[in-house]
Amino acid sequence: MDNILKMSFAALFSAVVLAACGGNDETTPDSNANTENDAAENTETNEEAPSEEESDSMEEMDHSRMDHSSSGEVPEELADAQNPTYPVGSEAVMSANHMRGMDGAVAAIEGAYDTTVYMVTYTPAAGEEKVEDHKWVIHEEIENAGEQPYEQGDEVILEADHMEGMDGAAAVIDAAEDTTVYMVSYTDMETGEEVENHKWVTEDELSPVE
Template sequence: MVFLLVGCGGNNETEPSDTKNDSNMNEESQQEKESDSTEHASMDHSSSGEVPENLAKEDNPTYPLGSEAIMSAKHMKGMDGAVATIEGAYHTTVYAVTYKPTTGGEKVENHKWVIHEELENAEEAPYAEGDEVVLEADHMNGMDGANATIDSAQNTTVYMVSYKDTETKKVVKNHKWVTEDELSPVE
């Protein structure tokens, strides 16, 4: 997992070719990458592609597996306008949540998205705005096990997608989740 975080650290600077300072520059560059990956660890939205066992596949999704769509999601920089390849389509209740990371730091407000099957001991009925839950999602560092409040709930089709970040040009694999209303056909 660490290699993904470093790979998506966002450090786009190139090193000078001055050979007598290469050793120092490499050490400084590595420290910058490690620092940047720590600061931006929560922005790495790649995943293994594993989904909860009880997550229901969408039988007839608007965007079938392997098709492409344009994202209008703004969960993180580089998503809006990116061409997404559909890796999976599922029918569930999706939530925006506010939570305090288990790793410390600032409260994350209105995080989009966590699905019903990623909540600890989830009841059968969907949760409503204001309900308190415990997250089992691991999309971001400090999310798994965090206490959260439901900000909104929507019964819809969610998609796992892969795409090239429009800003960094890095490939994000198996991003969880994008809702159907955040996608539009490729023209």
């Protein structure tokens, strides 16, 4: 009789142990699934939210491809300014901020011209990312430009070469202004680089040297 009780107890104990093991096996897949889902959600979140450094880099992309210096050649039809505020050979302080290293630099005036200057948004001819609110393109740097200046919203083709992919690119006029525009040489305030015959700076972006 004692043996029968012992065997029954052993059988009951084994059944309890097996049931416990079976319960652990059933919960494991759910736990793994939750872990995998959490990892996927974290990956999606990281992909959707660029870091602050990446955001700053995208904002600076506009003029990263800009040719600061130029040969100094200008369109044949571009008219010299008759009485510029800053004549060729004089100096002026720049307050332009459309390029790094420009604001506060002393510029030597290499050329002064009366024209219409435009701020434009364009898609580079090579299909690169759109460039918005680029400063500046002058009337004579637009394909088949007539005598009448363009207005905000007009669509044009650029012939300027200030930046990669600009020549031949389709653009939209964001703003237009009749003014004196200057070609300048200066020392980059951030890099110390000598910039020669930079195009363009408007008269509003210059002030007398004190």
